[in-house]
Amino acid sequence: MAGYESATLDIDGYVPFSEERCRQYIEDGHWRNLTFHDVLDRAADDQPDRTAVIGPHRELSYGDLQTRSRQLAAALVENLGLEVGDMAVFQFPNCTEFVEAFFACSRAGVVPVMLLPRHRAAEATHVTNLTDAKAFFTAGDRYEMGFDHVGLVDDIAADCDSLEHRVAVCDETVPDGWHSFDDLFEPDGTDAADDIEVNPFDPGLMLLSGGTTGMPKGIPRTHNDYVFQWEYMASVSEVEDDWVSFPSVPIGHNASLNCIVGATFWAGGTLAVEPNLKPESLMALIERVGGNYTLPIPTQLIDILEHPKLDEYDLSSLEVVMSGGQKVRPKAVYDFVDNWDVGFENIFGMAEGPLICTRPDDDVDVQAHTVGRPIAPDADEVKIVDERREEEVQQGEAGELAVRGPGFFTGYFRNEEENSENFDEDGWFYTEDVLRLNDDGNFEVFGRMKDxxxxxxxxxxxxxxxxxxxxxxxxxxxxxxxxxxxxxxxxxxxxxxxxxxxxxxxxxxxxxxxxxxxxxxxxxxxxxxxxxxxxxxxxxxxxxxxxxxxxxxxxxxxxxxxxxx
The missing domain is CATH 3.30.300.30 (ANL, C-terminal domain)
Structure with missing residues (x-):
């Protein structure tokens, strides 16, 4: 794979990195030319018996996950006929099946599209048609989600011409016209996937963001730029290979998939998944598995701190807690640090790439009142510009955040209007978020420019x-x-x-x-x-x-x- 210098897939509406930037990021050592499954295989080859995933229905070692993802990849290719560059919508709860399917798609060169469990028919139809997705993976009767996701897909199927295959995670009933997730695996069929060449410069997944019509925008992320952030998130969060990490928000959200899942697999640690993201379930998970590292949203922090049964749970295993997505109340930061002596990472992040956070060993006042520094200060290009996007503002003044670099996306999928509005000819992405760089080198967030x-x-x-x-x-x-x-x-x-x-x-x-x-x-x-x-x-x-x-x-x-x- 080291010979690749740019994307090889010609996907209509995808904006690739330029060959010049690809070569530069390789030469500077920022990109390692690793696919998502390369990261898994590296850990599996080194420590095959180490626990990779703990879920409510099964536990997998790194060797198990490596094998099962190869078997499922073979089925995607041989049984479903999916090809490199095809897209598949994921609408999973936090479960082991998500992890298996994610790495299987990586091996098959299929691009998973991260629809969230809370999305409904309008968003599902839009996203499926936007990406011409050929497959849709969702929860069947194995997980109680409080909503019929199988029925949702059945309802939208007639309006989605590209959709050929529906896959549900089932225990008892396989819906008519659907594949059972577990029945797809090919026990002896790994060669079909092993023969596929996946270019790390090509898109490896499609994240989602809000759009100008209220429908999600597609955010393609390559293997190279996303793995780059996995490495840096693992480093700044000081993730250890004996840690147990767990996503506290939906696993297909960038906050979980990048900061928790990716960082954990980069470090060779263990990922614990729990479909129910209510405070009591998360506290029980922490106590049960000895959870060390997570990213809840600020609401969840408050719900845990104010939970009437908080004293009944042992949360002493927590090492690092990260939070963001909205302003984190300083009191919540102080309370978590005081109660459990955690390293707190206050984060500003976007699926488009920007990740700015405090560090676990920062002073607690910095953690409580700022969002810290970019995760890759030696590689991330960051500036704060005036409202005309013509000049950088003076340090200490608020302005719009603009970014460019090896960990940022290069354009919304099939959305020329947004790309024209928010990218300049030099590749800078203007985020429409208002930040300020303080004299101490830490950023503060003030709000959004858009509605x-x-x-x-x-x-x-x-x-x-x-x-x-x-x-x-x-x-x-x-x-x-x-x-x-x-x-x-x-x-x-x-x-x-x-x-x-x-x-x-x-x-x-x-x-x-x-x-x-x-x-x-x-x-x-x-x-x-x-x-x-x-x-x-x-x-x-x-x-x-x-x-x-x-x-x-x-x-x-x-x-x-x-x-x-």
Whole structure:
């Protein structure tokens, strides 16, 4: 593989790294020309009996995982007819099957697309069609997810022309027209996968982000740029090969897949997976497996700290706790450090690549009040620019974060409009996030330039929800904003002007309406304010700042928010 100097797959709508940048990153030692399964094989060849994955249904050594991923890769090629460059949607809970399928796809050259368990029909249809996915992997009756994911795929299949194969993780019932995950394995069929050449310069997975239409954008990540970040995350987090790491958010989310899963396999450690991500289940997991390293969102930190049964669980095995996705309350950082003597990593991250975090041995004040430094300061190119994107601001001033380097993506998939808006001709990606570089070399995050609500680490693009709500027969005008919330950071709130003589819209009736339109539950407004007129600026734009101030004051008057918020 060392002879490759650029991508070999010609995928319509994919923006590859230039040959010049590929050569430079190889020469500088930033890229090691390793695929995802190369990382697994390195650990398996060195320590085949070491435990790789602990799950609720089975435990696999590195040797087991290596063998099973080869067997499944052979089935993808021989039985399903998937080829290098084909895409497969993943909508798994946190489970061993995800890990097996992820490394199997890497061996077969198939690109997994990371749909999250909370996504529903609208997002699933969009993502499947955007990527021309040929296969869809999801949870069957083995895992109780509180939602029929098999039914979701059956419902959207007629609208997804590319979709040829459906694979479910089943124990008892294999749905009609579906493959059982366990029955796919080819015990003697590893040669078919071993003969496939996978280029580490090519896309290895497709992450998702919010888009301008409210639907997810595709974020292709190559083996090289993602493994580069696995190595650095393992280094800055000081992950040891005898550690047990566990993802506290969905495993297909970049926060888990990159910072926890990837870093753990790079270090040769053990990954523990738990489908139920509620606080009590996570605390029980920590106690059961001796969990050392994780990344919960700030909401989960608070839920653990305030849990009535906290004293019943032994969390003393924790070594490093990372958190981000929204502002981490400083008190939560201090409490975790005081209670369990952890190294706390406060992180700012994006699926597009930027990863900036504090280090486990930083002073606790730095961990509580900043997001630290880039994970690869010798390789990451980072600058803070003014609103015109023309000049860098002075150190200590806030501006837009722009990045370029061996750990960042090169363009949204099949989205020329976004790429034109957010990339310049020199390859710099403008993130639309406002940060400041302090005199001590640590960054602070101040907010977002675009109209996005972050609810407990989940991005909700407000205009996309507004486009759905405006179709309600009672709604004449609508503005969706993020109302402040101490636990989740923000919750969506809808200000609505009603049509004349229309029936009132409530939270429940609006949620039912959005359910029928296939919109994920976490995007539904959790408060509805009926107003005579939505305020606008002198140029006719909705004055969302005015609405945000109004709802903040209202929440304070109701005692929902403290006066000092």
């Amino acid at each position: 996005t609500i972050i609810r407990g680490g989940e991005n909700i693009y407000a205009p996309g929800i507004e486009d759905e709500i405006i179709e309600h027969p009672s709604v004449m005008n609508v503005a969706v904003i993020g109302m402040p919330d101490e636990r989740l950071g923000e919750r969506p709130c809808a200000f609505i002007e009603l049509e004349p003589d229309a029936e009132a819209v409530t939270v429940d009736s609006l949620s039912t309406f959005l359910d029928e339109r296939g919109i994920a539950v976490f995007k539904h407004p959790e408060r509805v304010e009926i107003v005579d007129e939505i305020p606008r600026t002198e140029v006719g734009k909705i004055a969302k700042v005015s609405l945000e101030e109004r709802i903040t004051q209202q929440l304070k008057s109701e005692g929902v928010l403290p006066e000092e918020y």
